Amino acid sequence: MDKKEKEEKEEEKKKSKLKNNFNMMSYIPIILLIILLFVLIFFPSREPEILSKHNYSKIEEICDLALLDVYYHEVATREADATKLGKYFGSIGYKKYWVEYDAVVQMGIDAKKVKIHKRLFSNVVEVKIPDASVINEPLIKKMSDPITDKGLFTSIDASEKTAAITKAQKDLKEKAQKDKELLDSVKERAKTFFENYIEEIGKANGKDYKVIFVN
Numbered sequence: 638m639d640k641k642e643k644e645e646k647e648e649e650k651k652k653s654k655l656k657n658n659f660n661m662m663s664y665i666p667i668i669l670l671i672i673l674l675f676v677l678i679f680f681p682s683r684e685p686e687i688l689s690k691h692n693y694s695k696i697e698e699i700c701d702l703a704l705l706d707v708y709y710h711e712v713a714t715r716e717a718d719a720t721k722l723g724k725y726f727g728s729i730g731y732k733k734y735w736v737e738y739d740a741v742v743q744m745g746i747d748a749k750k751v752k753i754h755k756r757l758f759s760n761v762v763e764v765k766i767p768d769a770s771v772i773n774e775p776l777i778k779k780m781s782d783p784i785t786d787k788g789l790f791t792s793i794d795a796s797e798k799t800a801a802i803t804k805a806q807k808d809l810k811e812k813a814q815k816d817k818e819l820l821d822s823v824k825e826r827a828k829t830f831f832e833n834y835i836e837e838i839g840k841a842n843g844k845d846y847k848v849i850f851v852n
Contacts, residue, residue: 685838685841687834687835688753688755688838693748696748696751699748699827699830699831700751701745702826702830703745703746703827703830704745704823705744705745705769705822705823705826706743707741707743707744707813707816708739708740708741709741709742709775709812709813711738711740713735713736713738713805714734714735714801715732715734715798715801716732716733716734717731717733718730718731726789727789727790728787729790731787732786732791733784733787734783734785734793735783735784735785736780736781736801736802737780738780738805739780740777740778740809741775741778742810742813743776744771744813744819745769745770745772745823746766746767746769746823747767747772750765750766750767751764751767755846760839760846760847761846761847762849763850764831764835764851765851765852766831766850768824769823771810771813774806774810775806775809775810775813777802832848
């Protein structure tokens with residue numbers, strides 16, 4: 638075997654060795670992935686329940702803390718003009734019902750829309766909180782004695798009084814839902830409560846959680 642043949646064989650051996658090494662390297666990511674999956678499946682991290690399972694009852698408790706009762710003093714009215722002929726005969730058909738009332742509107746956060754997510758291999762906890770809203774119908778706490786006025790042969794029945802209050806409640810709810818300043822303050826209250834709670838349970842588990850709020 639001459640020198641040239643020896644060099645060619647050596648070159649082939651080197652190429653074969655490089656090829657084998659390359660094939661081995663291509664399996665490394667797959668092996669690492671299998672190991673990672675094994676660790677995640679058989680050795681899961683023990684996170685507090687509110688982070689790992691979205692403990693709805695605890696989320697609901699925190700949202701309850703952020704509830705804000707807003708008190709309003711409003712007026713409910715019911716009016717009708719006299720008929721065309723009634724204008725000339727004692728204002729027949731004319732009626733007016735007027736009553737003042739105090740009501741409370743509750744603003745809060747829908748707990749079902751709160752999302753809590755802990756980033757994998759990180760102490761960062763993401764919290765998504767929806768905008769605050771009016772969460773129930775205005776509750777009337779107190780009513781004054783009504784003031785009424787009516788023409789001849791004209792009455793104000795109970796259904797008209799009920800209709801006046803129902804409309805007033807509807808208008809009040811719409812008014813409260815447009816009060817951005819108060820609604821934003823409720824959301825900020827909720828953020829503070831969630832941040833404090835998550836940081837505290839982190840300390841209780843020997844972890845320093847960083848809470849960030851996402852839209």
